[in-house]
Amino acid sequence: MRKLLTGAAALCAGLIGMPVSAQPADGFPVEQVEAGRAQYNRTCAQCHGRNMVNSGTTIFDLRKFPADQPERFVASVSSGKGNMPSFKDALTRDQINVLWAYVASRGGKGL
Numbered sequence: 671m672r673k674l675l676t677g678a679a680a681l682c683a684g685l686i687g688m689p690v691s692a693q694p695a696d697g698f699p700v701e702q703v704e705a706g707r708a709q710y711n712r713t714c715a716q717c718h719g720r721n722m723v724n725s726g727t728t729i730f731d732l733r734k735f736p737a738d739q740p741e742r743f744v745a746s747v748s749s750g751k752g753n754m755p756s757f758k759d760a761l762t763r764d765q766i767n768v769l770w771a772y773v774a775s776r777g778g779k780g781l
């Protein structure tokens with residue numbers, strides 16, 4: 671029964687997901703988005719908020735980060751920006767890449 675329900679949920683998600691899959695930021699493998707979510711919770715959520723939700727007044731609202739600017743994302747996270755520290759020594763390029771999958775896919779929800 672559980673298996674059946676999981677299958678039905680996957681099918682629904684697939685159907686609902688269809689229209690957004692044409693968006694440029696979509697199409698990140700689920701494993702990457704999930705790895706990014708875990709990394710985000712460890713290193714970014716304390717400032718940017720759980721599920722990227724924060725007041726958006728002094729901290730950048732990551733849900734609004736342009737999905738077509740991966741270079742800017744990597745540069746800002748590596749070098750830091752304003753009150754955000756540099757993560758150059760704390761994160762590998764792979765870790766930054768999965769963070770990008772998480773942010774650009776809006777936590778796997780698509781745009």
Ligand code: HEC
Nearest residue numbers: 713714717728729730742743746747751752753754757769
């Ligand atoms: C100490 C708090 C803090 C932490 C931890 C933090 N940030 Fe930030 N972040 C900020 C602040 C403040 C800004 C706004 C910087 C500005 O524009 O002056 C920002 C801005 C950003 C931006 C926008 C940069 C741009 O190009 O405009 C991105 C992307 C970002 N953060 C990603 C991350 C990611 C990914 C992590 C986890 C690895 C992270 N941040 C961790 C505080 C933080």
